Amino acid sequence: MSSTKNETEEKGSKFRKRVLSGVQPSGKLHLGNYFGAIRQHIALQDEGECFYFIADYHSMTTISDGKTRRENTNDVALDYLALGLDPAKAAFFRQSDVPEVCELSWIFACMTNMGLIERAVSYKDKVARGLVPNVGLFTYPILMTADILIYRSTLVPVGEDQIHNIEITRDIAQRFNHAVGEEVFPMPNYRLDQVAKVPGLDGQKMSKSYGNTIDLFAEGSALKKTVMSIVTDSTPLESPKDPARCNVFALYQLFASPEEQEEMANAYRQGGFGYGEAKKRLLQKINDYFGPFREKRRQLVAQKDFVEDVLREGARVARNEARKTIDVVRELTGLGRM
Numbered sequence: 001m002s003s004t005k006n007e008t009e010e011k012g013s014k015f016r017k018r019v020l021s022g023v024q025p026s027g028k029l030h031l032g033n034y035f036g037a038i039r040q041h042i043a044l045q046d047e048g049e050c051f052y053f054i055a056d057y058h059s060m061t062t063i064s065d066g067k068t069r070r071e072n073t074n075d076v077a078l079d080y081l082a083l084g085l086d087p088a089k090a091a092f093f094r095q096s097d098v099p100e101v102c103e104l105s106w107i108f109a110c111m112t113n114m115g116l117i118e119r120a121v122s123y124k125d126k127v128a129r130g131l132v133p134n135v136g137l138f139t140y141p142i143l144m145t146a147d148i149l150i151y152r153s154t155l156v157p158v159g160e161d162q163i164h165n166i167e168i169t170r171d172i173a174q175r176f177n178h179a180v181g182e183e184v185f186p187m188p189n190y191r192l193d194q195v196a197k198v199p200g201l202d203g204q205k206m207s208k209s210y211g212n213t214i215d216l217f218a219e220g221s222a223l224k225k226t227v228m229s230i231v232t233d234s235t236p237l238e239s240p241k242d243p244a245r246c247n248v249f250a251l252y253q254l255f256a257s258p259e260e261q262e263e264m265a266n267a268y269r270q271g272g273f274g275y276g277e278a279k280k281r282l283l284q285k286i287n288d289y290f291g292p293f294r295e296k297r298r299q300l301v302a303q304k305d306f307v308e309d310v311l312r313e314g315a316r317v318a319r320n321e322a323r324k325t326i327d328v329v330r331e332l333t334g335l336g337r338m
Helices: 031-044 066-083 100-109 114-118 121-128 140-149 160-180 220-228 247-255 258-270 275-302 306-333
Strands: 018-023 049-054 090-094 155-157 189-192
Touching (some): 031 049, 031 066, 031 155, 066 090, 066 275, 100 140, 100 306, 121 140, 121 160, 140 160, 160 189, 220 275, 247 258, 258 275
Parallel strands (some): 155 189
16 A cells, blocks of 8 residues: 555654545445445555445435445445444444534634635546535535534545545635634645556546446456456557556456466467457456455345444444544534533
């Protein structure tokens, strides 16, 4: 893993290391989610106190159907637990089970200049792609700030597209601390995984909004069909090919050892090696890697109450911390005591 944004600032701070991240239940999780975030979340369980939430409030900016949101939330929970999240090591919960986050978001909104939010990169990017914005999408960075700061988190693993939102979080934390004259909130740092961008079927960043994903728990003919649809160029079978410009090879690198990567790269350059064969090798790698996780997920599905019990216990832990923060914020801002 590679780290950024002065992670060493935590040393000497009065705030202990606390990791926070969330994932939206906006559809099936995919390889981009796993290599860009989930794998790092699992690894961080052993590095500090972790709070991981399913961002169902955030999903309301794009999903209006409650049944879909509930099903997606359950799927995300199953996926994380199957992939190795240990509820004994990390608080894992639904964002909406901690309503204090919305109260803190409102307080922050009243201290935040419009210009700061208008410059949010992720908002401008979504609008540029034709998404009709609502107020929730516009104020997304403020709710994200509340998500992070309500647990006084010090480290936030994110993708590159979220770095600017962490900078907004730091700005709002500074504004609040200055306004009340106390260091209530830490200045959270971000961490990027080495695999910050996973290419999709078309070579763009893998994203549900682009419709170019490979679902994490797809298998059988559905997975094969998806892998075989990866976009390649029209270079003939017998001609040499450049692995550095191939979407299939870029995905294969996520799974293969250095020796396997070099072997396939040489086959590309020598000619006589087709994209169809490369896709078959990628398909095998995906099946080998995620096979054990698929079996674990099937076992969890059979345990009807387990997922709900995990989320409720995680929410209990998270809400206990959130209430501590809200008590301090209410006192310093002159709001009524709970």
